[in-house]
Amino acid sequence: MSDYIGVDGMGDVVSSPQIALCVMAGLASTYFLRHHVSRKAKQSQSVMRLKGNKETIPKLLSSEKIDAIINRKWKQVLEFIVFDDPSELSLPDKKGHTVLHHMCLFRAPIEIIQMVLWQRPELASQANADGELPLHWAVRLSAPNECIRSLLVANRDTATSFWDKEGHSPLSLFWDRHKNRYLDIYWEGKENLLALRAWKRLIMFFQPQEKDDSAPSPLHAAADSICPPALFPLLIQVYRDQLRVADETGRNPLHIACSDPVSNRSTDLRTKIQNLLKEDADAAQQMDKQGRTAFMIALEAGIAWNEGLKELFELTPYSSSVPDPVTWLPPFLLAATGASHRMKKAQERKRAMMLRNCSEKSLETVFRLLNANPSCIEVIR
CATH class of the missing domain: 1.25.40.20 (Ankyrin repeat-containing domain)
Structure with missing residues (x-):
């Protein structure tokens, strides 16, 4: 009786070797089925990964x-x-x-x-x-x-x-x-x-x-550009006849240099404003088509006190009490509120990092303007 340990589905007696073979066949088929499914899944994942990489790889010039x-x-x-x-x-x-x-x-x-x-x-x-x-x-x-x-x-x-x-x-x-x-x-x-x-x-x-004919002179264009240090003083000497000439907006080279603190600094010993005033101090009295002097333009642009604003103020001392003809702000407020204008221009010129310190430098300007004319605070009350 020990050789017969079971009965199959038809009622026949099955010996232990036959059961072992059936069990092994079932296990083998299950293994191969699982292996086939796993291999297909891995292949599918590889295809999806390859497609994803193709989508993320940037296209290059052929x-x-x-x-x-x-x-x-x-x-x-x-x-x-x-x-x-x-x-x-x-x-x-x-x-x-x-x-x-x-x-x-x-x-x-x-x-x-x-x-x-x-x-x-x-x-x-x-x-x-x-x-x-x-x-x-x-x-x-x-x-x-x-x-x-x-x-x-x-x-x-x-x-x-x-x-x-x-x-x-x-x-x-x-x-x-x-x-x-x-x-x-x-x-x-x-x-x-x-x-x-x-x-x-x-x-x-x-x-x-x-x-x-509508293009600015080389001196006007250089006043608005970041120049190699020794180039701008040479341009002033070569194109001295352009120092008082206004462009289509009524601005002379001094006005233009006052509109950008970054390009103003691109010289060696003096800033562009200081170089221009050294050659023609009377240009500080000129106004553009909006009625602004170089001092007003420099205030809004954020020119630092020691980078030419001091010289402009000394040439036009009345400027501390004259409101800006465009915004009607007194000078000290124009210096304090010019940050939005400066940052807009910085983003246009991609120079935001170069203008990080303009807001701090404008504090000195505000203090000096108020110190020169404390009564201007009464105007805004």
Whole structure:
């Protein structure tokens, strides 16, 4: 009886070896079924993970486009500019270089560069991983004037308001290369400097448009730009006849320098305001079309007391009691409430970090104005 230990579903007696085989067969089928399901699940997860990675990996500039530029196959380059999706022109390569960087590096024909800028003008302001714009490359590689001019026309601020990781703007790169030559020739005579081809190339950074009568003079444009330290004093000497000339808004170079505390500081020993007043102190008496003097403009912009505001106040001492003709605020309140205007301009120029201390510096201005004329508080009661 020990050899018979069970009965199957049909009523037949089943021996222990037969039961063992049945149990093993059931376990094997269960194992293989579970293994198959687990393998399918892992494969499905891998596929989903791969799809997810493809969606998160950023698209890059294709190697075919880069190779066409490197090999100077300009007909092929022209075809992908005209027929491919325009958004693909904005794609960077692995190092952040755009198609415009490569075109400046391999000296693409000016017509092709202008066509890219016509479709994607924002590429002129797109930096690579090192903070370099296409204009940085064009200046370093001594690109033709028309190439540099086209990049500047797309965005003139790229000349002075964008810096690479080493702190160089395109203008400062160009100035550092030629400054000794400029200064040597200037001492020989201003006319020799103005006739110099390299000087005309420098002025192009401030006047990219040719034969544009509405464009500001180089001195007006430089007053509103962050210049290499020694450049602005030289421009004052070369363009002394422009010190009293007003632009279309009625502002002379002094007014313009008073409107931006960051560009005002971009000189060596004196600020731009102090340099301009040294050459022509009477310019402080001029008003723009809104009836504002340079002192009023400087108050709203947040010019610090020791960065030119003191000199403006000494030249126009009556300013502490004259309300601003635009906001009708007394001067001390104009200095205190100009923060919103300054931060708006900072965001436009991407210089918010450079203006962090303006609010603290305005406290000294408020104190000195109230100390000079305490009675102005009575006006607002």
